[in-house]
Amino acid sequence: MSTLHLVRQSAFATNDFAQCLSVLDHQDSIVLMDDGCYNLKHSLMDSLIKRVDGTLSINVITSHAQARALEILASVQHIEMSDVVELTFNHTKVITWQ
């Protein structure tokens, strides 16, 4: 059982991202999209990156991050919206945090 987490809110404004991380499992994937891209610079992100053990993947929609002038982190995979379709098929369920 794996879950795809779509994070769409800034952790600086809401605690959605914190809630997401609290239920995160080993084989899950995270996609940062829309205002969720701002979380790249949040302290929660630093602790998450330390937790990443190879099975858990963190992704960000390239165009959404670029539109917001956010710099690209090496530890995060850059994907397009079309890749999200494939991700939804590769996971048993999807949770949208918005």
Place this chain on the structure above:
Amino acid sequence: MTSSYTEEKSDLSSNNGLAIINSKAPFSSNNGKDALDIALIFGSFEQKVSLFFQGDGVYQLIADQDGRLVSIKDYLKTFSAFEFYDIEDIYVCQQSLVNRQLDEKFHIDDVQVLPSVEFSSALNRHQHVLRF
């Protein structure tokens, strides 16, 4: 005597102005665009407007953004028209920038970055406040 009168007068005019607080990120809601419209309307009627950027609102000022990448008409470019509407008092909360690890690199000039105490006292000088 004259100088104290001028000082008092300028204090009085800032008391009567409108403050607009921007607290939302630019692309996921209409708040930023609505605040901009109100600011420009007040400006075109020669009403004194001050702009405050706090919380996620500070993202509206960050340089090198491009709304077209997310299919949004980039209203942020209109910020450069502020000087033509005599909107000169633009304040940014320094703490909000620090929390978000943002540099003081903005897409408009003459932005004043203020620490929390000065930011709140600048806001408290205004009689009317709208928050978006």
